[in-house]
Amino acid sequence: MNKSSAPEVVTLDKIDKAILEIVQRDNKTPQRKIAELVNLSAPAVQRRIKRLEETGVIEANVAVLDPKKIGQSITLFVEVEMESERTDLYESAKRTFASAPEVQQCYYVTGEADFILIVTVKTMSEYEALTRRLFFENNNVKHFNTFVAMDRIKSGLSISV
Template sequence: MAQASPSIALDAFDLAILNILQRDNSTPQRVIGEAVNLSAPAVQRRIRRMEEARVIQANVAVVDPAQVGQPITIFVEVEVISETAELIDAAKREFASVPEVQQCYYVTGEADFVMVIVVPTMTAYEALTRRLFFGNNNVKRFRTFVAMDRVKVGLAVPLSD
């Protein structure tokens, strides 16, 4: 796999390859090569280089939550009481360690954390809030937004190409 991670320079070829891979990374290198006007080995070298530099952070399958018994997606804003570095780091570690917390960001503004949570039932969510928020002395309050429609979901980054 990949290890090192010094920033590297990317040219138009690399961006074009990334644009394909972030939509479908099962695309054969030969096909990618035809699309960007490079040979398959050239494509493969560039991909490996970007994986080693962690430009490509992972290669993953996207699973439909509804079809695996986790039909509820919830947005939560969390406001903490104290923003000392220690307490914030502790909160980051705790939130990140919870499988139901699919995404978590530490943010500026009226809230301190925003997160995306995936659960099977509202009961499960209620239990999670009890453990994660009510059970944390540093959580001042939190606001819940239940998703009715996943209008757009993905991790694709807009690339200039």
């Protein structure tokens, strides 16, 4: 699917939604356990999960890491304002931000900022080097503003369905 086109909305019934609630909490929950919780057979749950994956409702099965446990103890939120609105320059910035391993999430947004980045690094020196690479060396970055997270209150990837 082309990400710039309007996404196709997938119709979910209450059983699909119940399955999604379970796998968002723990995607390693055995399908037989999910089947018990939603009152279906394990093969029926397997078929539904496969359909949810094939339609893109489930984008990926990932492990959510605690950044502090792996030495990425600094989380930063960065607003990036671009100079020009040329499509080619925006697409180039999107590719650059997406390819930086320190950038955990990147959003193209409305408002004063054009992008919001969520970044994790080990040290502020590492962040300084990243700013040189992503912002100072990019002639289309007009301004960036950094917020340092003092504490992580809630994080997660679950969406209410």
